[in-house]
Amino acid sequence: MMPNGKSAVVTGGTTGLGRAVAEALVNDGCQVVYAARKPAGSPLPGAHFHPLDVRDPDSARALMAAAADRFGGVDVLVANAGTSRPGPVRALSHDDWTTVIDTNLTGTFACVSAALPYLEKSPQGRIVTLSSALAVRPAPGASSYAASKAALEMFTRVLALEVAAQGITANCVSPGFIDTGMGRQLSENSAVWPVYEAKLATPRLGTGDEVAAAVRYLIGPDASYVNGHVLEVNGGLRW
Numbered sequence: 507m508m509p510n511g512k513s514a515v516v517t518g519g520t521t522g523l524g525r526a527v528a529e530a531l532v533n534d535g536c537q538v539v540y541a542a543r544k545p546a547g548s549p550l551p552g553a554h555f556h557p558l559d560v561r562d563p564d565s566a567r568a569l570m571a572a573a574a575d576r577f578g579g580v581d582v583l584v585a586n587a588g589t590s591r592p593g594p595v596r597a598l599s600h601d602d603w604t605t606v607i608d609t610n611l612t613g614t615f616a617c618v619s620a621a622l623p624y625l626e627k628s629p630q631g632r633i634v635t636l637s638s639a640l641a642v643r644p645a646p647g648a649s650s651y652a653a654s655k656a657a658l659e660m661f662t663r664v665l666a667l668e669v670a671a672q673g674i675t676a677n678c679v680s681p682g683f684i685d686t687g688m689g690r691q692l693s694e695n696s697a698v699w700p701v702y703e704a705k706l707a708t709p710r711l712g713t714g715d716e717v718a719a720a721v722r723y724l725i726g727p728d729a730s731y732v733n734g735h736v737l738e739v740n741g742g743l744r745w
């Protein structure tokens with residue numbers, strides 16, 4: 507079943523996976539606010555953009571308040587905004603490290619914190635965070651990104667226990683290499699892509715729609731008893 511009629515906030519919804527998720531939710535009949543620092547190059551029909559910098563808790567609070575004002579509440583948060591700064595530890599700057607941790611981990615915490623007062627009022631609050639295959643698979647050059655996502659997975663699992671009694675679920679979707687956003691950039695980098703390509707059991711990149719399908723499942727009624735789960739969407743990886 508589809509998550510029709512819910513009001514949903516998708517962070518990082520202007521491009522890549524977030525855009526695919528926001529589009530899928532609009533098509534399912536959800537009321538969608540999508541957010542990022544810059545507006546989308548082409549606006550998403552049927553959805554409303556709101557500016558957001560996840561590194562600023564006030565910005566996260568303003569986003570959730572705006573979505574609740576517009577729709578009368580917030581039922582779903584898809585905390586998708588993320589970034590990466592690849593590079594070996596020896597060469598990684600302090601700024602790059604903190605940008606990744608502040609965006610992927612602390613930024614998700616800020617959005618979840620800001621959304622919880624509204625999700626608690628929803629009959630079926632739903633939180634989905636976006637991890638990565640690299641959260642549990644070491645890859646040279648991915649230290650800050652992988653660490654942020656590993657922590658994000660445990661954050662989500664702890665969160666799930668804390669909010670379950672209020673009828674909220676918190677789950678995580680963990681994509682592998684997807685033909686959009688960061689995954690596409692990686693696949694176009696001929697210096698490193700052959701290493702990753704060799705690991706794909708399904709010999710192609712995933713699609714944004716395949717990741718969106720996992721999000722739709724986790725926020726829909728069929729997943730009402732799924733909580734604290736990390737759902738991998740990667741076609742199988744040989745690591």
Ligand SMILES: NC(=O)c1ccc[n+]([C@@H]2O[C@H](COP(=O)([O-])OP(=O)(O)OC[C@H]3O[C@@H](n4cnc5c(N)ncnc54)[C@H](OP(=O)(O)O)[C@@H]3O)[C@@H](O)[C@H]2O)c1
Pocket residue numbers: 517518519520521522523524541542543544545558559560561586587588589609613636637638639680681682683684685686687688689690
């Ligand atoms: N694509 C993949 O293969 C893949 C695989 C595994 C996991 N993921 C995860 O999936 C999520 C989306 O990835 P993607 O590949 O679609 O990335 P992307 O195309 O680079 O999109 C990232 C989105 O996050 C927003 N964003 C970045 N920093 C932000 C900030 N400080 N505040 C608010 N929004 C911010 C960006 O917009 P602005 O720059 O305008 O703010 C954009 O909308 C990420 O969490 C990523 O780690 C992706």
